[in-house]
Amino acid sequence: MPRSGKGGRYHHGDLRAALIETAIAIIGERGVRGFSMAEATRRLGVAVSAPYAHFADRDDLLAAVAVQACELLYAELWPPGEATQPPAERLASMARGYVRFAAAHRPLFDLLYEAGLDKKQHPEIEAAERPIADAFSACVLALSDADEAAADDLATAVEATAHGLVTLLLDGDHDGTTVGQVAERAARVTRALVASRHLLGSP
Amino acid sequence: MPRSGKGGRYHHGDLRAALIETAIAIIGERGVRGFSMAEATRRLGVAVSAPYAHFADRDDLLAAVAVQACELLYAELWPPGEATQPPAERLASMARGYVRFAAAHRPLFDLLYEAGLDKKQHPEIEAAERPIADAFSACVLALSDADEAAADDLATAVEATAHGLVTLLLDGDHDGTTVGQVAERAARVTRALVASRHLLGSP
DNA sequence: GTCTATATCCCGATAGAC
């Protein structure tokens, strides 16, 4: 950690990036609600006012972290080279990836679903989420013979299941179950939903 | 609201209950993280120190609210007279009830899954959750020919799906979908999972 | 059981110097 001595001027190479990194660390330790600008500046050894040269306010910094979270999630869901698999297996693979991402980057996962960020005021987040939804739609449409209503039913079911499994895992209901086991479970449930997708539609 | 005048002594009929009620209201408006003891006392017109005659600290009050939430959820999942339905329908019915509860009592639902309460330090909460898990197990075991592993697979899948659907609904991905529609969706996904439950087991 | 008063701490954000 570069410091130019007590009280001296301090120039970080890239304070903006350092703030995002530190925010992730703090969120990991104390949760989103436990994050504060003050704590971040303390850890970096900069003045409390320094972040405001890079971010308008606390939410603006959290939004930047959220964007990074989306990019990482997308990379985990859609690894290069998987595009050749059949849609059902890609879907199961995405469910696995979702679980793995949440477990490996819990602070980021929590931020996305627990931060209460106003996405209307942070369109960057919506833009970063778009590719994820698109990757999903591609798989699901292929399994529904381009029937959009059926595709939506299946997509919602798979998304909800993966999300729900992760939540239950992270909230401590894991009686010794490992991340890998939960990921496999998500994949199996996804296959089961695909198999009985004809039951998912409205009557 | 009974007040004995500005500055005068104030005796609420049941401050403990009033605090729980007010906490629910505040959580509903500002979320769990937006709740504070100070705000609660302000709304009730009592001194900031008054709650400490009934609760050790902020978490202790939130734990009491969580217990009440569990009782309400249990009542919604297990309405009297439904015990006679076949297990699959009871299960679908519970999924519906879960969605309805979350939508109707969002502050309480959020508290249960977002509060980060240390359940080890609040065994009352675990005790209040027990009946819910038990009601669930009863349905699922009947559908699995008493195969405990299979029962656990199905239970986890159904729980996760209902939970995930609710989360997606509450987090704003409802493009005009109503609570009733999501509840029906949860019921249908549950039936689909029951139908393909043979796919849920580990290989 | 409730009040008044207070101690202690943390936070977000800004102004102005350099």
Add this chain to the structure above:
DNA sequence: GTCTATCGGGATATAGAC
């Protein structure tokens, strides 16, 4: 772009009177 200094606010929790 970063620092120093500061304002204004809100939080939890305790002590002691009644």
